[in-house]
Amino acid sequence: xxxxxxLIAVIGDEDTVTGFLLGGIGELNKNRHPNFLVVEKDTTVNxxxxxxxxxxxxxxxxxxxxxxxxxxxxxxETPNRQFLNRDDIGIILINQYIAEMVRHALDAHxxxxxxxxxxxxxxxxxxxxxxxxxxxxxxxxTAEDLR
Amino acid sequence: xxxxxxxxxxxASRMEPQVCVCTSEAQNGLQKFRxxxxxxxxxxxxxxxxxxxxxxxxxxxxxxxxxxSASPNPLNWFGILVPHSLRQAQASFQEGLQLxxxxxxxxxxxxxxxSQLRGLQEKLKQLELGAA
Numbered sequence: 001x002x003x004x005x006x007l008i009a010v011i012g013d014e015d016t017v018t019g020f021l022l023g024g025i026g027e028l029n030k031n032r033h034p035n036f037l038v039v040e041k042d043t044t045v046n047x048x049x050x051x052x053x054x055x056x057x058x059x060x061x062x063x064x065x066x067x068x069x070x071x072x073x074x075x076x077e078t079p080n081r082q083f084l085n086r087d088d089i090g091i092i093l094i095n096q097y098i099a100e101m102v103r104h105a106l107d108a109h110x111x112x113x114x115x116x117x118x119x120x121x122x123x124x125x126x127x128x129x130x131x132x133x134x135x136x137x138x139x140x141x142t143a144e145d146l147r
Numbered sequence: 148x149x150x151x152x153x154x155x156x157x158x159a160s161r162m163e164p165q166v167c168v169c170t171s172e173a174q175n176g177l178q179k180f181r182x183x184x185x186x187x188x189x190x191x192x193x194x195x196x197x198x199x200x201x202x203x204x205x206x207x208x209x210x211x212x213x214x215x216s217a218s219p220n221p222l223n224w225f226g227i228l229v230p231h232s233l234r235q236a237q238a239s240f241q242e243g244l245q246l247x248x249x250x251x252x253x254x255x256x257x258x259x260x261x262s263q264l265r266g267l268q269e270k271l272k273q274l275e276l277g278a279a
Contacts, residue, residue, distance in 0.1 A: 005167035005183040008244070014154050021158065022221045022233075023240035024165030025186075028158075035164070038155050090168040090180060091251045112178060112258050113170060115251035133254050140261055 006090030009035040009055055009083045009114070011048065011135050013121050016095055035089065039098050049102045054082005055114060089114045096131070097124040106132045153233065157225050158277040163218040166241075168248055182245055185218070217257045 008025040010017055017038045020026075028034045034041060036053045037043075075133050096118040099106055109132075116133075120126040128134050168180040222229055250269055 005169040005185075007164055007167055008247070018158075019240040020152060021162070021243070022237040023244045024221060025244065026158075026162035026166075026221065027164045028160065028162035034162075090170060091248065093247060111253045115180070115254050117251055117254065119247070121269060133257060137257050137261065140264060147201055 006088055006114075007035045008091045008093065009089045010093040011037045011051060011083070011098055012039060012093065012095040012119075013098075014038055014040070016093075016121055019051070020093065035083070040096070044100050045147070048098060049105050050082055052083055052094070052105055053063055054085035055092055084109060084114065092116045093119055094122040095119060095124065096126055097121060099132070100130060103132070159219075159221070159224050162221075165245055168251075178255050180248045181253075182248050210240050241249055 007027055008020075010020045011023065012020070017036050021036065026034070026036055037048070039048060082087055090113060092114050094106075094116060099116075099118045109116060118126070118131050118133075163185070165185050167183045167185055169183050170178050170180055172178045222234065225233060
């Protein structure tokens with residue numbers, strides 16, 4: 001497992017997740033939580049936040065024992081598959097409209113890896129003004145620095 | 148094939164990632180990502196060798212592509228015959244993944260640049276204080 005590199009995780013709407021899974025990034029087995037989360041109308045902000053946080057932060061040993069999933073519907077009901085906590089995730093792809101729901105969690109994520117990439121969805125085009133990374137970069141220079 | 152037949156209900160219950168990323172770090176501390184395709188060999192690579200082996204062993208059975216793929220193609224979750232548009236979608240997302248990995252590397256570069264800048268601004272402040 002050490003030799004194969006890090007996973008690409010995705011938090012997105014149905015079409016986004018299906019697309020990237022077609023691309024081959026999905027990992028789903030009974031030993032670990034899946035590296036993807038389909039966000040639907042009834043997905044709570046807490047679920048999204050839990051999933052995102054655990055994907056990248058340092059683990060406080062909060063990982064749950066993973067139940068044996070055979071029903072894809074259960075994927076959305078299982079909380080706490082925290083992407084930031086795992087050290088085997090290199091990139092987190094997240095639809096920007098979902099990133100907006102958990103903007104505070106994204107802004108709090110300071111580490112370079114996992115890299116969090118905000119991407120558009122079918123219904124919500126990308127807006128650079130909302131992107132956490134670009135907002136931080138824009139704040140790099142104050143008026144004083146440029147004197 | 149209706150809209151409902153392409154979605155999470157069709158996902159497999161077991162998945163093995165075929166695409167991962169490796170990080171490498173330069174001397175200045177700058178990291179970047181590289182796409183790594185998991186799964187040992189493509190059918191094209193394994194095919195001829197297996198064919199030669201079979202000839203030596205006296206077998207005449209034609210090797211089937213499915214035997215050689217390291218992990219199943221996610222396209223097969225949606226049936227044996229899938230619409231061409233779904234294949235095209237898969238190809239687009241595969242390209243998109245490469246772009247996403249490149250973008251992630253650029254983001255890391257931005258963050259690295261910011262920390263370099265902060266370090267230099269600190270040094271400058273110290274120098275200005277020292278000179279005063």
